[in-house]
Amino acid sequence: MQQDTKLKLLQVPAHQRTESDASHSYSVLDYYDSETILISEVGSDENLEPFVNLQPKSGEMFVPLLGTQNTSRVTNMDMRDSNESQMDTSMITNVSLGDASTITRNSRRSLPSLNSLIDPNIPPCIQPLTELRLKQNLDDKFDIYGFKKDSSLFTSTVESHNEWFSEYIPHLLTQKKKWLVLMKAHGLASRSDAPLPLRYPPKSEKVKKLVRRGIPPEWRGNAWFFYAGGYEKLNKNIGVYEKIVADTAGMQNKDTEVIERDLHRTFPDNKYFKPELVEGVAADSNKEAPMISALRRVLTAFAQFKPQIGYCQSLNFLVGLLLLFMSEERAFWMLVIITERIIPQVHSANLEGVHTDQGVLMICIHEYIPKLWSIIGKSFDGTVLKDDKILTRPPPLTLVTSAWFMSMFVGILPIESVLRIWDIIFYEGSKALFRLSLTICRLCMDHPNFAGSTRDSRNMEEQETDRIEIFQFIQNFPKSITDPSLLINLCFKKIGGYGFGFLSQDEINRCREFVAQQRSRLRTKKGSIAGQLSDSERASLQGSAKMDDEIHDVYGFQRSIMSGVAWNMHISSVMKKKLGKRPE
Amino acid sequence: MSARKKTLLKVIVLGDLGVGKTSLMQQFVNKKFSHQYKATIGADFLTKDLTIDNKTVSLQIWDTAGQERFQSLGVAFYRGADCCVLCYDVTNEKSLNNLSSWKDEFLVQSNVSNPQDFPFIIIGNKIDVDESKKIPSLQKKLLNITNNQLGGLNYPLFETSAKDSINVETAFENVARMALQQEELNGASRNDMNDDYHDAINIHLENDNSGCAC
Incomplete structure (x- = not known):
């Protein structure tokens, strides 16, 4: 994407969206279709014609950018998908006007100097594939x-x-x-x-x-950029990336030190990141690959833009892959979207989001692949993890699965599988990460070489060996999934597959909320978690007293742990329907 | 596998990011070096059988993430370790200076019974690089770190190149020997229980409090 793009605003009122009702339960990110969408196109400043290849449906309205550009501070959206969906469009449209044109003009004025920092000449890596x-x-x-x-x-x-x-x-x-x-x-x-x-x-x-x-x-x-809400993000932050790049050029701090160490080991097997891989191209120690420079700029700018995250290893893989498909400015905003909406706090300094998401994943395994839980829900020495300890003593497997989330499968699965999953994530939201993770776990368990499934463990030592082998198996198995269609079909097909499509974003969000709540409670009370409900919890308990009992009945969680949180009412009903009996 | 009498020894490899922990482990276990290793996220381990003083041991080597924040992901697998390898990069002075923090971190998290004489070894990696890139007056700095300070790191030290496979084998053979000693020590201290399988892979995630103290 060139920097001197013409920007236009396309506004599609929410009530005119065309998707079916059914898609609502599947896609929280649907929401973005109803928001202001910014379209970039090469052109002159004066050209405010509607986007040319758009055939507006009747009723759709084109509004030129400079008139209605929204610049309200809706930018800091540290919220999860669910909150996104609750966000009212009025937040977007009901704002004072005027700032945008200034920002736009300013950024354009300062473009010449910034162009020397941002490399607009990186050729598109992926050619149209005839x-x-x-x-x-x-x-x-x-x-x-x-x-x-x-x-x-x-x-x-x-x-x-x-x-x-x-x-x-x-x-x-x-x-x-x-x-x-x-x-x-x-x-x-x-x-x-x-x-x-x-x-x-x-x-x-x-x-x-x-x-x-x-x-x-x-x-x-x-x-990806379109469906993940990239235009909307870019629209609110015109010129911001360039400015951060200008501000951070040559900066040296703790983050940049780590970034430098990771730049060359991000994709050392990719010719765009390591041109000398190509025969006849000599390694030139004085000239850095443009992709490496772009990777540095995006990661450094991001560390500056999100100081609560800074630089976290694995962000390099996300940005690296994005850069193969889009300009660095877009890659930057995609990273912002990923870390704000899709896997929030997963890369923050204390990795709290990892703990949350791994808690959710383990609960999902416990509920939906109980047989696997009975195998992995143990520490390596065989101590069975009690259900109510899922969140405080995560099983060793989470050391493996954490990386799945942090790098969104980059380096975990072969590249085509990663890309196909990213297609789904940016369209459907974070639930896809959970669905696919469950699919991979299930696929491992069904594999004939999976130690725990084929052997009845005879003695303690062999059981222990099994557990170690299982850990390694689940660590290594994903690398062999070269056929993305197989994986994705298994994930979604109800017949001939595992049918994990029933796991809704809503359920994931509630489960995340639950886990986050429990963890903060554990942090503050260090073990004395019994009793003491908050007002809202008490209210929700009163509202669903019957259901509450049912949950405990079904899952056998400690009352104190589960108190007042009914995130899994849906799981409960689904499981009953599915199995016709209570899961063990 | 049924008559597994070999001793399982658990080794933890620690050190700053990018010093070559994964490469060292790969070179030792799989005899290969690749520029393709990606940053380690979470933790990973490889096992290798070897014979030490006519005894077959199985070395379980845990490779860890070097960036500090990954410590919060659970370091419970430190527990039951029989030896800890502290790595630095001979071209990176900071990684050398951080060795004692890594040692302290390990001792706190692993909760070993004999912190005074728990076996550590130090590996200085990347000696294949050009002399000019190495830390200036490295030997002097090493001496400072290992001998002088209070709670110094007076441990066996090996300088290696995972890339050119220099000294890696020797270093890990020493690791195995020290781990074996430690394991036998542990075994002796619980002679009433015939559970020598127990400690090598004890991965209790018991530290509820510390586990959440992010």
């Missing part, structure tokens, strides 16, 4: 994203990669065709050789299905 290009890739050492095909990490070779990829090419081509048809139906992009579309169809069941089958690689960056 059948010819895809087939030509079979002769290449690098995959279509620039990663070396042979990888010791994923134990893949050029041959094994090509074997899989030649089967995957038809899927990519079919998907592209389907997307073109869909885009055409929405008047968005009609020809395969048209410029990369910036805008995508509003969320609907149909689009969701198509996203789950994969977004065309060359559209990914724009589609």
Whole structure:
């Protein structure tokens, strides 16, 4: 994306959204469709014509940016998905006008000097993928994203990669065709050789299905940005990234020290991050790869922008992958969206979000894969973790699964699987992380080599060996999941799959809230958690006294632990329906 | 596997980020070096069997994340360790100066019964690099750190290159030997219980309070 873009505002009133009611329960991020969306396009300042390739449906309204640009301080959204969905659109629209034009103009005025800091000339990494290009890739050492095909990490070779990829090419081509048809139906992009579309169809069941089958690689960056609410974020923060980059240029502190150590080990197997991987390209110690410089700028700017996070290892993987698909400014805002909305606090200084999300994941395993819980819900020495200790003594497996969340599967799964999951996450929200994590766990458990499932442990020592092997198995198994479609089908298919699609964002949000609450209570009271309910808890208890008993009855949680929190009423009913009996 | 009489020894590798902990472990266990290692998130371990003084032992080596904040993810697996490896990078003075913090952190979290004589070893990695990049007057600084200070780090020290496979094997053989001694010591101290399997992988996540004190 070029810096001197023309910005226009497209406003779609909420009541005119076209997605079906059903999609509501699936997608909290639907919300963003109703918000002000900013479209960027190259053009002159004076050109305020509506976005050209948009065919507005009747009633949709185009409003030029400089008139209604919202600059209210809605920027600091340290809230979870659920809160997002409750946020009233009036917050967005009901604001004083005027600032935006100033910001915009200022940022434009200062562009020349900033251009020397931000590199706008990094060529797009992912070329539009024609059948010819895809087939030509079979002769290449690098995959279509620039990663070396042979990888010791994923134990893949050029041959094994090509074997899989030649089967995957038809899927990519079919998907592209389907997307073109869909885009055409929405008047968005009609020809395969048209410029990369910036805008995508509003969320609907149909689009969701198509996203789950994969977004065309060359559209990914724009589609992720669009569906995750990137335009809305960028719109509120015009010029901000450039300013932070200017402010942080050459800065040296604790964060930048760590960033420097991670830059070159982010994607050392990718030709864009390490050009000398390509034959005939000499390593030039004086000239840094543009991608490395961009990675440094984004990470440094982010550390400055979010001091409560600073720099946390694993952010480098997120930004690194984003940069392969979008400009650094967009990558920056995507990172902000990820850390604010999708996995909040997961990278904060105390990693509290990791504790929260791992608590939620373990509860989900406990509820939905009870057999696996009976195997992993133990410390390595075999001490069974009591249910009410899930949150305070997480099983060793969380050392493995934490990384799944922190890096959103980068480096955990082969790249195509990561990208397909990212398609779903940016479209559907954080629930996808949980659904896919559960799928991987379940897939491990069903694997014939999974120690705990095949053997009846005979004595303590063998049991202990099993537990160690299980840990290692779940650590390593994901690296072998080269077929993303298999994984995703297993996740969502009710027949012939695990059907984890029933796990709603709402349920995840309530569960997160529950875990966070319990943890803060444990922190403050250090063990004396019994009794003492807050007013709101008491109220909710009174409102659902019957359900409350039922929860304890079903799950056997300590009353004090579960008091007043009814996040899992849904789990309870789902499980009853599903199993026809109480889960053990 | 049924007649597993070999002793399981648990080793924890600590040190600042980027000093080469993962590379050391990979070089020792899998005899390979790769530029592809990514930053370690959470924790990981590899096991390797080796024979020490005619005794077969299984070394369980835990690789840890170097960035400080990852400590909050649970360091419960430190418990039951038989040896701790403190790593620094010969080109990074800070990583050298941080060794004693890593040692303290380990002692606090592992709750070992004999902190005074618990076996630590120190590994200085990356000796393959150009002399000019190394910490100036490294030996003097090392002496300061190991000998002089109160609670100094007077432990066996090995300078290695995981990249060129220099001294890695030797270092870990010493690790195994020291761990074995420690394990036998532990075994002797609970002679009434025939549970020598117990400590090597005891991963009690008991530190409720510290676990949440983020």
